[in-house]
Amino acid sequence: MQEIHIAVQEEEFDQNAIYHWLSASHSVGATVIFVGKVRDLNLGDGVSSLYLEHYPAMTEKALRDIVTRAKQRWDIQRVAVIHRVGLLNTGDEIVLVGVSSAHRGEAYRANEFIMDYLKLKAPFWKKEQTDKGGRWVEARKSDEVALEKW
Template sequence: MTDLIKVQHDDFNVAEQYQQLIQNNQQDGAVVFFVGLVRDFNQQQSIKSLTLEHYPAMTEKVLNLIVEQAREKWPLGRISVVHRVGTMQLGEQIVFVGVTSQHRQAAFEAGQFIMDILKTQAPFWKKEQTEQGSHWVDAKESDQTQAQTWLK
């Protein structure tokens, strides 16, 4: 089992992340990944750009704990979590979550679990730049509700 957890300013290459999940990995038959992008609209406002800040030591610790929780719930092979910080423009990549498993159901569920828990528990602070100015964004209630379904 190999986990890759990175928090970085630089963009990532999805094809390279995928290759790391499958290279010399003949035991897993399923690969699921998610890529989150900066979108142009959120909570009734047009977005110009997005800035993510974090507390480095704590963020990586929490991401590792989320991955450990996923491993306790599902039989998983490799896991990759790459999350960007800094200012990103519309359409830029924010996060990559990739999971391998012997079977697709575990890979799908674990990938969704990691993303849902990451959105609500990882210490990232999100600031949106809009036509009206900049503002910090709280976690959405729908994200909190979805995370709670996994933690029951």
């Protein structure tokens, strides 16, 4: 049984299909899905789009390593990580992290761990188009603080 689904893609993803894949086993008692979207405001500036770049071999390996670490820490069954790249507009979905487990606590913690690590450790480069021009997005102190708790 395939337990991990990782995809880096330009296309939109189907949350419902991922939910059904995560929850396919009758031993699943909890499924947690986080979906991140492109906001229309960042650092006080209006945002119209976001362009994401990555290095495919490096990115997929980093995502797989993060998921492996989560599976070592928590009793989870299936994990899905889907991250979009290319040009995204405000309101578009960027990332989905889904985790299934027998119990909700394991699923919640593993999902948050994966997302926190993904924010800082996955090699994606993001460029926002704002009302003041284009700029590269840098890591935030709050993301570093979130990672420290693990």
